[in-house]
Amino acid sequence: MTKHATEERVLSAIAERRELVNAAIDEELPLQKPERLYEASRYLLTAGGKRLRPTVTLLAGEALADIEPMSANYRSFPTADDGEIDLLRAAVAIEIIQSFTLIHDDIMDDDDLRRGVPAVHNAYDTSTAILAGDTLYSKAFEIMAETGGDPEHALSVMRLLSSTCTKICEGQALDVAFESRDDLLPEEYLEMVELKTAVLYGAAAAVPAVLFGAADEVVDALYAYGIDSGQAFQIQDDVLDLTVPSDQLGKQRGSDLVENKETLITLHARQQGVDVDNLVDTDRVDDVTEAEIDEAVATLEDAGSIGYARKKATALTERSKNQLAVLPDNEARELLEDIADYLITRGY
Amino acid sequence: MTKHATEERVLSAIAERRELVNAAIDEELPLQKPERLYEASRYLLTAGGKRLRPTVTLLAGEALADIEPMSANYRSFPTADDGEIDLLRAAVAIEIIQSFTLIHDDIMDDDDLRRGVPAVHNAYDTSTAILAGDTLYSKAFEIMAETGGDPEHALSVMRLLSSTCTKICEGQALDVAFESRDDLLPEEYLEMVELKTAVLYGAAAAVPAVLFGAADEVVDALYAYGIDSGQAFQIQDDVLDLTVPSDQLGKQRGSDLVENKETLITLHARQQGVDVDNLVDTDRVDDVTEAEIDEAVATLEDAGSIGYARKKATALTERSKNQLAVLPDNEARELLEDIADYLITRGY
Numbered sequence: 001m002t003k004h005a006t007e008e009r010v011l012s013a014i015a016e017r018r019e020l021v022n023a024a025i026d027e028e029l030p031l032q033k034p035e036r037l038y039e040a041s042r043y044l045l046t047a048g049g050k051r052l053r054p055t056v057t058l059l060a061g062e063a064l065a066d067i068e069p070m071s072a073n074y075r076s077f078p079t080a081d082d083g084e085i086d087l088l089r090a091a092v093a094i095e096i097i098q099s100f101t102l103i104h105d106d107i108m109d110d111d112d113l114r115r116g117v118p119a120v121h122n123a124y125d126t127s128t129a130i131l132a133g134d135t136l137y138s139k140a141f142e143i144m145a146e147t148g149g150d151p152e153h154a155l156s157v158m159r160l161l162s163s164t165c166t167k168i169c170e171g172q173a174l175d176v177a178f179e180s181r182d183d184l185l186p187e188e189y190l191e192m193v194e195l196k197t198a199v200l201y202g203a204a205a206a207v208p209a210v211l212f213g214a215a216d217e218v219v220d221a222l223y224a225y226g227i228d229s230g231q232a233f234q235i236q237d238d239v240l241d242l243t244v245p246s247d248q249l250g251k252q253r254g255s256d257l258v259e260n261k262e263t264l265i266t267l268h269a270r271q272q273g274v275d276v277d278n279l280v281d282t283d284r285v286d287d288v289t290e291a292e293i294d295e296a297v298a299t300l301e302d303a304g305s306i307g308y309a310r311k312k313a314t315a316l317t318e319r320s321k322n323q324l325a326v327l328p329d330n331e332a333r334e335l336l337e338d339i340a341d342y343l344i345t346r347g348y
Numbered sequence: 349m350t351k352h353a354t355e356e357r358v359l360s361a362i363a364e365r366r367e368l369v370n371a372a373i374d375e376e377l378p379l380q381k382p383e384r385l386y387e388a389s390r391y392l393l394t395a396g397g398k399r400l401r402p403t404v405t406l407l408a409g410e411a412l413a414d415i416e417p418m419s420a421n422y423r424s425f426p427t428a429d430d431g432e433i434d435l436l437r438a439a440v441a442i443e444i445i446q447s448f449t450l451i452h453d454d455i456m457d458d459d460d461l462r463r464g465v466p467a468v469h470n471a472y473d474t475s476t477a478i479l480a481g482d483t484l485y486s487k488a489f490e491i492m493a494e495t496g497g498d499p500e501h502a503l504s505v506m507r508l509l510s511s512t513c514t515k516i517c518e519g520q521a522l523d524v525a526f527e528s529r530d531d532l533l534p535e536e537y538l539e540m541v542e543l544k545t546a547v548l549y550g551a552a553a554a555v556p557a558v559l560f561g562a563a564d565e566v567v568d569a570l571y572a573y574g575i576d577s578g579q580a581f582q583i584q585d586d587v588l589d590l591t592v593p594s595d596q597l598g599k600q601r602g603s604d605l606v607e608n609k610e611t612l613i614t615l616h617a618r619q620q621g622v623d624v625d626n627l628v629d630t631d632r633v634d635d636v637t638e639a640e641i642d643e644a645v646a647t648l649e650d651a652g653s654i655g656y657a658r659k660k661a662t663a664l665t666e667r668s669k670n671q672l673a674v675l676p677d678n679e680a681r682e683l684l685e686d687i688a689d690y691l692i693t694r695g696y
Contacts, residue, residue, distance in 0.1 A: 138512075158503070173384065
């Protein structure tokens with residue numbers, strides 16, 4: 001399938017589910033008292049977001065159940081053993097965890113904007129943002145505990161969710177620690193990306209398998225699908241930062257270089273002897289010129305570093321799609337494959 | 349029993365279990381990579397703390413199992429249905445949640461010291477403190493999920509833990525919101541205390557009953573025991589702030605008044621027409637004189653406000669002890685009664 005057709009299919013699969021996911025977020029996390037707390041907790045969730053992770057959860061459920069996409073009610077979703085679960089709750093719980101991590105990360109990274117609106121700690125204040133994140137954290141666990149079905153499977157999914165959250169914290173800690181390291185290895189960077197970003201994709205894909213009580217190899221394969229495609233997603237993000245025009249990117253192209261943010265690309269370039277720290281002299285995003293970025297990107301291209309990152313992302317994507325061989329051959333599985341492709345072919 | 353004998357018994361029950369709890373914290377939350385993250389996460393936990401809540405959990409288990417205190421291995425604790433659970437893990441999970449809330453509260457309240465040492469955001473930095481709290485949060489869920497026993501009961505305990513955490517966040521949000529309210533009612537204050545402080549005592553007491561699969565009325569009674577005695581604990585804290593000499597209190601007596609912190613005492617005094625806002629003119633704890641505090645306390649005594657708070661705490665304590673009637677009449681239950689008494693008779 002052409003890149004364009006894949007993207008069309010993925011975007012339409014996401015769009016079809018987004019309304020259901022958004023309605024479920026409203027139902028599972030209503031605006032209640034204390035109102036300011038829940039308003040702040042819902043602020044980022046209602047400001048937008050593609051709902052990519054919940055879509056992965058819903059599609060993985062459909063692939064496992066071997067049913068036509070969108071043919072079942074996600075609130076009473078058929079499991080393999082003739083039971084039913086509320087798969088939409090599981091999808092919402094994953095999205096809520098994502099939102100909690102963004103809110104706390106934005107405080108830690110002192111980022112002012114998120115999804116085109118002020119970050120929660122700017123729209124409210126830091127205390128409220130900490131507390132909003134904390135509220136989302138426990139709410140996600142509350143919601144995930146109510147998917148119904150076999151208690152043993154439900155308990156396993158609580159284990160998966162909690163260990164995933166621990167890993168996300170570890171990844172964020174590594175990300176911060178790496179800022180003061182000048183001898184970072186590409187493997188260390190990839191481990192950080194796995195923990196900080198990819199494990200939540202892994203959980204999003206594996207949750208339905210755990211709730212269904214699927215065999216360990218199925219759970220593991222879906223988790224690995226998420227890990228591989230999540231890492232590829234992050235690497236593609238790093239590539240896009242250098243290669244997509246600023247107006248399309250929604251921020252200054254090359255901002256990672258200006259801010260001395262280490263990526264797989266810069267780490268590769270260092271190994272090739274490129275003087276990465278002096279690629280861009282300007283150290284404020286507002287002051288950098290397109291010409292400076294062009295020159296830096298050309299140097300990275302010449303060192304083979306951008307090509308290396310693209311190749312790595314492609315290899316991870318291929319491996320992620322191969323993981324799906326444990327699933328029945330059906331339309332939902334194809335859509336999961338398409339999503340993996342989309343994550344590295346998307347333009348922004 | 350005399351006040352002194354009760355205190356002796358309680359302190360010895362706590363001391364006997366503290367070493368086991370501390371060793372279990374080390375086992376369940378070891379110093380692992382990334383080291384700085386886990387060091388910060390363990391910092392407050394290893395700085396001390398009475399381990400009151402874990403003691404309540406362990407005693408409630410012993411009372412329910414109707415065994416002699418300290419006669420069973422907490423790691424393979426006998427349940428009613430001839431199974432066994434790791435009760436120590438449940439106790440540790442509760443203590444870890446307590447630690448997480450303290451770390452985040454200290455950031456929000458801008459408190460510099462905790463347990464005589466710099467608060468985590470001072471010993472490290474705010475980002476690390478946010479992340480340390482987040483890590484403890486998910487670790488508590490990970491640990492609570494591994495108590496063993498019936499998955500249905502284990503799932504119920506995960507529900508209890510997550511809803512408890514949500515309530516703690518709501519309580520903290522109310523506490524912050526109340527700072528800008530000048531028409532607060534005593535009932536609203538008590539609701540805030542229930543959410544912010546008492547629910548974790550409730551969970552500490554109810555967790556063993558949930559893990560044992562005890563009848564709902566037993567779970568509810570133990571939870572109510574914790575709520576009532578937790579509220580009494582907080583009211584006693586407010587009384588102590590006014591009545592205990594500064595050197596014994598470990599901080600300036602009357603600091604709540606200086607900092608214009610609303611308590612059950614000040615809310616009662618307002619209803620009696622006392623001009624609470626002008627009880628103490630000094631607005632810095634370092635500048636206030638003992639004479640000023642003495643005068644303010646005398647006014648509150650005359651208004652009957654301190655007596656009102658003491659009476660409220662006593663009534664809550666009596667009610668909390670009555671809740672324990674659902675338990676077999678044994679030594680562990682007596683110790684839980686003693687703990688309720690101790691919470692309002694303690695001198696600091």
